[in-house]
Amino acid sequence: MTMSILVADDDPVIRRLFEKRLQDAGYTVKVAVDGIEAAGYLDRSHFDVIITDLVMPGDIGGIELLQIAKERDVLTEVIVITAHSSIDTAVAAMKKGASDYLEKPVNFDELFFRLDKIAQLRSLVRNADDLRNAMDVTESSAAQTIQDLEIAAAGFQLKLDRIDDILRKSSLSDYERIDKALQVINE
């Protein structure tokens, strides 16, 4: 399963670099010139990972984009890119749910390592989800069967009780008892 990645950065050189390196590595990549454009893309498509610069022009910076992305889908992983001088903001971003931060200039080996980890995690989550779904299906079909059996068993029990009553009725002849019991059985 290839992961889809959205990159938001206002620097055209960095944007192109990200696009090329990520595409070469086999990811599906979309780039946005700022947070506003990125948020627009989020409206239309789903991304597994968002890589965003923390500081971008306009109303939607990295933190805001992170929040928008997490509101859409909590499972979207967000990696923030930060200048060395603003580690504090990066830490704040982590507290808001970013999965990682990378310092500028971006070391791509490091980025690929993080992306691999994210991919592994997602496949585990996916597996757990599949298992849960499979279990739900099994469980609800078992539940239906058990319900039917439960009601059927209760019905039989009721019949047995009635037959028991009939067979014990001393006011009836043997013939009448058998006849009545058979009637109950054949109902």
Added chain:
Amino acid sequence: MIKITPEELKTITKYIHDICGIHLDASKKYLLETRLSAIAEENGCGNYQELYLKAKRDARKTIEKQIIDAISTNETLFFRDTGPFELLQHKILPELIDARTPRSALMKTPIRIWSAASSTGQEIYSISIVLKELLGDTSKYSIKLLGTDISESAVTQASTGKYNKFEIERGLARDKLTKYFTMTGGFWKIKDEIRAMVNFRKLNLMLPFSGLGKFDIVFCRNVAIYFTLEDRKKLFNKIADTLEPDGYLIIGSTESLTGICPRFVPKRHLRSIFYQLK
């Protein structure tokens, strides 16, 4: 990981049965090792025999609690299986309220519901949400909701009523989430009006139920599945004793009472089953 010997396997499974009724057979060897190894190490025990002896001698029962928490499955979710909660809202509660509403308008309608293995509280809170949705103003009712579980840590979490995003997202519709929970410090917390409807306490279903009183509705779901047939029979017999003559019992969607408690008859409503006393 510390390996368990066949002898220890016998000792430990018997011990677990004695403290909480959970029945484990030899096939659960690996489960025991993965769950108990860390507890053994933490308590300075090199093997499971030592852990067993230490747990038995421990007057404060700390190790016993750790073992119960490690072995029991607390898996639960809000509105699990949906069916029982629809049943509650559309059939059981209206019927019950009809039967219980007193002649005098001065008196309140009593409703007593017990979640007999409440785990971390999702079941009984789902029930209180149903009550709130159905009744609106609850001041005309005297509502007693009780959640009990053997696991102290589960009871503690249930009492705080705090859930993380994974616990909350499963089963709970968005509108109910925002209506009945508030977000605080990364957690969703049940609102006080719902929290105040429920009491929690620790209770081992294997022991006699003392001082519980009677209930109109009992939920005993997904706990008896861990017990032996004999223990299930005893359990549902005791539950029958705590139920009002016209009360309702709801068990797990894949559970059955056939051959377990002849005092109950199953009744079907739409796609769900509930039980009543004969």
